[in-house]
Amino acid sequence: MVDIKLLNSAADNMRILTLAMVEQSKSGHPGGAMGGADFVNVLYSRFLNYDPSDPHWINRDRFFLDPGHMSPMLYSVLLLAGKYEMEDIRNFRQWGSVTSGHPEVDFERGVENTSGPLGQGHTMAVGAAIAERFLCARFGEWMSHKIYTFISDGGIQEEISQGAGRIAGTLGLHNLIMFYDSNNIQLSTKVDEVTNEDVAMKYKSWNWNVITIDGNNAQQIIDALTQANQEKERPTLIIGKTIMGKGCIAADGSSMEGKTSTHGQPVSAAGVCVNSTVKNLGGDPENQFRVFPEVESLYAKRAEELIKIAAKKKAEQAEWAKNNPALAQKLEKFFDKKAPLVDYEKIEQKANQSTRAASATVLSALAKEVENMIVSSADLSNSDKTDGFLKNTKAIVRGDFSGAFLQAGVSELTMACIMNGIALHGGIIAACGTFLVFSDYMKPACRMSALMQLPVIYVWSHDAFRVGEDGPTHQPVEHEAQIRLLEHLKNHSGKNSMLALRPADVQETTVAWKMAMENRDTPTALILSRQNITDVPAVSGNRYKEALSAQKGAYIVKKSKRTPDVVLIASGSEVSTLFEGAALLEERKNLNIQIVSAPSEGLFRTQSKEYQEEVLPFETPVFGLTAGVPVTLLGLVGADGMVWGLNHFGYSAPADILDKKFGFTGENIYEQVCEFLGE
Numbered sequence: 001m002v003d004i005k006l007l008n009s010a011a012d013n014m015r016i017l018t019l020a021m022v023e024q025s026k027s028g029h030p031g032g033a034m035g036g037a038d039f040v041n042v043l044y045s046r047f048l049n050y051d052p053s054d055p056h057w058i059n060r061d062r063f064f065l066d067p068g069h070m071s072p073m074l075y076s077v078l079l080l081a082g083k084y085e086m087e088d089i090r091n092f093r094q095w096g097s098v099t100s101g102h103p104e105v106d107f108e109r110g111v112e113n114t115s116g117p118l119g120q121g122h123t124m125a126v127g128a129a130i131a132e133r134f135l136c137a138r139f140g141e142w143m144s145h146k147i148y149t150f151i152s153d154g155g156i157q158e159e160i161s162q163g164a165g166r167i168a169g170t171l172g173l174h175n176l177i178m179f180y181d182s183n184n185i186q187l188s189t190k191v192d193e194v195t196n197e198d199v200a201m202k203y204k205s206w207n208w209n210v211i212t213i214d215g216n217n218a219q220q221i222i223d224a225l226t227q228a229n230q231e232k233e234r235p236t237l238i239i240g241k242t243i244m245g246k247g248c249i250a251a252d253g254s255s256m257e258g259k260t261s262t263h264g265q266p267v268s269a270a271g272v273c274v275n276s277t278v279k280n281l282g283g284d285p286e287n288q289f290r291v292f293p294e295v296e297s298l299y300a301k302r303a304e305e306l307i308k309i310a311a312k313k314k315a316e317q318a319e320w321a322k323n324n325p326a327l328a329q330k331l332e333k334f335f336d337k338k339a340p341l342v343d344y345e346k347i348e349q350k351a352n353q354s355t356r357a358a359s360a361t362v363l364s365a366l367a368k369e370v371e372n373m374i375v376s377s378a379d380l381s382n383s384d385k386t387d388g389f390l391k392n393t394k395a396i397v398r399g400d401f402s403g404a405f406l407q408a409g410v411s412e413l414t415m416a417c418i419m420n421g422i423a424l425h426g427g428i429i430a431a432c433g434t435f436l437v438f439s440d441y442m443k444p445a446c447r448m449s450a451l452m453q454l455p456v457i458y459v460w461s462h463d464a465f466r467v468g469e470d471g472p473t474h475q476p477v478e479h480e481a482q483i484r485l486l487e488h489l490k491n492h493s494g495k496n497s498m499l500a501l502r503p504a505d506v507q508e509t510t511v512a513w514k515m516a517m518e519n520r521d522t523p524t525a526l527i528l529s530r531q532n533i534t535d536v537p538a539v540s541g542n543r544y545k546e547a548l549s550a551q552k553g554a555y556i557v558k559k560s561k562r563t564p565d566v567v568l569i570a571s572g573s574e575v576s577t578l579f580e581g582a583a584l585l586e587e588r589k590n591l592n593i594q595i596v597s598a599p600s601e602g603l604f605r606t607q608s609k610e611y612q613e614e615v616l617p618f619e620t621p622v623f624g625l626t627a628g629v630p631v632t633l634l635g636l637v638g639a640d641g642m643v644w645g646l647n648h649f650g651y652s653a654p655a656d657i658l659d660k661k662f663g664f665t666g667e668n669i670y671e672q673v674c675e676f677l678g679e
Contacts, residue, residue: 007218010045010080010295011037012281015247017079018072020288021092021099023266023274028093028101031262032152033073035216035242036181040077042221043148043179045302047229051310052082052303055108058335058426059313061145062112062128066121067152067181068102069264074111075099079291080299083109086289105424105452113424114452117444119158120417122178125149126168127421129176129235130396130406131428134374137401139331142316146229149178153191156180156199163414168235169206172398176235177228181215185244187264203237215240247281248272334372334427339518342369345544349506352535355528355572356461358509360388366517367392367404374422376406376432378415384461384528386433412438416445416458423454429517433459436476436527437467439483449523450486450497456523457516462530463502463572464627465650465658475650480628483525487602495521496602502527504557504575504597505535507547512599515551527572531655534576536597550597553604554615554636558582558595566677567616569596569636570625574664578625581669588670589679594620601636623673627664642676644669 014037022028043063050060065074072092078084084099091097098109102116112128115121129147136143155161168176180199184191200210209231213220221240228236245262249255251273256262261270268274275285284290321328347365349358366373367389374396381387386405394403408415412434419430439446439460449456460483465475486498499519503509509528516524536557538546549555557575566585568578575597582593596615598604604612616622622641624633630645637643646662659665663672673679 002219002222004218006294006298007042007045009282009292010298011041011218012247013283013292013295014041014073014076014080016278016281016283016288017076017089019267019274019277021072021075021089023268024090025093026266028072028266029069029264030072030267031185031245031259032067032181032183033070033076034248035183035244035246036070036073036150037076037246038216038218038242039179039181039221039240040073040150042218042225044077044081045298046222047225048148049145049309050110050306052306054310055110057310059143059145059317062125062147062425064113064121064125064128064147064149064421065103065115066150066155067118068115068121070152071099071101071103074103078110080295081110082299082303090289113421114448117448118152118154119160119164120420120445120448122149122151122155123160123164123414123417124421124424125176125178126164126173127418127430128425129168129173130171130374130401130418131422131425132175133171133173133401134396134404135334135427138371139327140320142320144175147176149176150181151178152181153183153186157195160413160417163409163411164417165203165206165208167408167411167414167418169203169208170398171396172207172233173235174231174233177225178235178237179215180237180239181242182239183242183244183258185258185260185263188260190260200237200239207234209234209236210239211236212239213241215242216246245272248277249280251276330371337520339520340370340429342366342514342517344510344514347510349510351506352532353506354530354532355503355506355509356385356530358503358506359459359461359513359526359528360385361506362510362513363388364392366513370429370517372427373429373431374404374406376408376415376419378408378412378432378434378438379410380434381405381407384433384435384459386431386459408432412441413445416442416449416456419456420445420449420452420454423449423456424452429455429457431457431459433461435462435474436460436479437462437474439479443482446483446486446498446523450489450491453491453493453522455520458523458525459528460525461528463527464529465646465662466529466531466573466627466655467650468655468658469652471652472649476628477646477649478629480527480626481632483527484601484632487600491522493521496606498523498525499600499603500525500527501550501599502571503550503599504570504572505533505543505547507535507543508550508597508599510544511547511550529573531573533573534579536575537579550599552607552611553600553602554596554598556594556615557597558593560592560594562592564594564617564620565591566673567594567596567620567622568625568669568673569598569616569622569633571598572627574625574627577664577666577669580666581673584666584670585673589674591679598636604636621677623676625664625669642672644672
C-alpha cells in the first residue's frame, strides 16, 4: 500500500528546503525546483536503484539532471538520501561549498553530471543509455540498469533536444526514462508565448513511448514510472504537468503559484510570504533547514531496501564472474580507467599521407585492439576518416549494440554531448569526429568535457584553408586558436583543461593518438589535415621514435649544427613548409636553422624550464607559421618574434593556389624570415 500522504509530505519537505536554500543565499531558482519535487521524490524513494554504500557501483541506475538551475531540488533529495549534510544545504552557492549554484559531477554524492547549459544534461543521459546497452550486449542483461533524466521547458526548446530525441528513438533506448517538467513558465515569459508545438506528438514521431500525467500527483507518477520500467522497445517520455512555485502563498493567503517571478529569484522578492508558505507546506518557519521525522524514516527504510537490492545484484554478478572468468576480467579492465595497452609503433603508416588518413590507420588498429571504445561521426565518417574504425566494426543500431560505431547524423553538438554521457557512465572510451570548422557547433559540449574532466577524444579534420574549393564557410581560420584557449584554462584539478594536438605528419599522428588514448584526465582534440603532407625527415631513420618527443608538446625536428640564427616553429602541415623555407635560408644566406614542431603549446609549457630553453633558446629569434590566426603561435614566438598567419577569411580555390596566394610557400618563408632578421 502506497502512503501517498507520506510521499506528499516528503515532497513538501523538499520544497521548504529549496525555498530556504535560495532565501539564505539570496540567489537561485526556487520555483521550478518546488514544482518538480514530487517526481524526484517518488523516483528516489521508490524507483532509483543504487547502493548507498558504494556510489561507484557500475550497475547503479543513474539520474541526469538537465536544468541545472533546479539544483535545490537535487540537493534536497540527495540530502534525504544521506548524500549531503544539512550544513551543505545551508551553504548553497557559497565559496567552498559542495552545493554550487548548478550541480557539478560528484559521484560520491550522487551527482551524475554537471548541468547548467540547457539541453545538454538529458543528451548526456542518451549517451549513458547507449553505454548501458553497449555493455549489456557484451556481458549480458544481468548488467541492465535504467537511465533517468529530468528536462524542463527550456531544455525541450533547445535545438539539441531534437538530436537527442531522434537518436534515442531511432536506437530504441528502452532503458531511458525522461521526465518533462511542463509548468508553462520560463525565466522571463510563459512557455505558450514562445511555442505552440505538440511536444507529445513530436516525441511519438521519434519512436518514444509518451505518457502525460499530473506531475504533482504522486500516484500518477508511480503509475507512469511503473509503465516506463516495463517498456521494452522505446525510450519513455513522461510529461508531467507541474506547478511553478507549488505551495507558495502571499501574506494574505492568496496563491502565488504559477508565477514567472518565482523562477529565478528568492520567492520573497516575488511577493511570496516565506513564513506563510513554510506553514502551508507543513513546516516550521523558525526551523526551515529541517528534515521531517517521518520523511527521515521513509528514506532510511529505502536505504535498507537499496542495500538489499544491490547485494542481490552483486551476488548475481559474482556468480556470473565465477562462470565466466575471462569475461569478468574483461569487464574489470573496461572500468579500471587505465589506458589500453596498444603497440603503436607496429602500426604501419603510408608515407606522406594526410594526417586524417594517418588517423584512420590508427583507428583501424584500435577497432581491433580496444574493445571498449565507441567512435562516432556527424555524417562525415568517410571524410573525417573515422571510418577507419568502422571498417573493423559495425554501426550501433536498434536491437543490436554489438557494434561500436555511432552514426549520429548531422548533429555535432548532440554527438559531443552523447560522448560526454558515455564517458560519464564509465567503462567506455568515447571519440567523435567532424570537420574542424564545425567545432563551432560543439564548443558548449567541449567546454563541459573540460569542466567535468572527461577523457573524450575530439577528431577534427580539414584543419585549414586548404579545404580549398569548398570556400570560406568550410575553411577554419580562427578555430584552432579557440580550441587552444582551453589549454590555457585550468580545470578544478589544476591541470590544462584540454590537450589540443595538431600533428605534423603521419607518425606524429600515431603519437598524437597514443597521447589521446593515454590521457585519462582531460578531453583531447586531434586537429588533422585534409591534404597530404610531406613527412618530417627522420634523422635517426626511425621517425616514430623521434615523433615520441611530441609527448612533450613541442620538440626539435631539425637541429642546427651550430647556435641557431633563428628558430622556425609551427604545427601540422606548416612544419613541412618550414623545411622548404629552411633549405632556402641555408642555401642562400648560410643561416643556421632550428625547426620545432609544436603540436601542443599547453603541454609544452608544462615541461621544465631547461627543456623549454633547449627547444626555444631564450635569445634566439623565433619565427612562427600557422594557417590560423597569428595569435595561435604568439605565446611561442614571444613578444619579439614574428608569426606569418591569416588575418582574413579564406577563399574558394584549389589548395595549392591558396598556398601561393596566402604565402604558404618555401619562397615566402624565406622572404619573411629575411625581413624579420634584417638580412
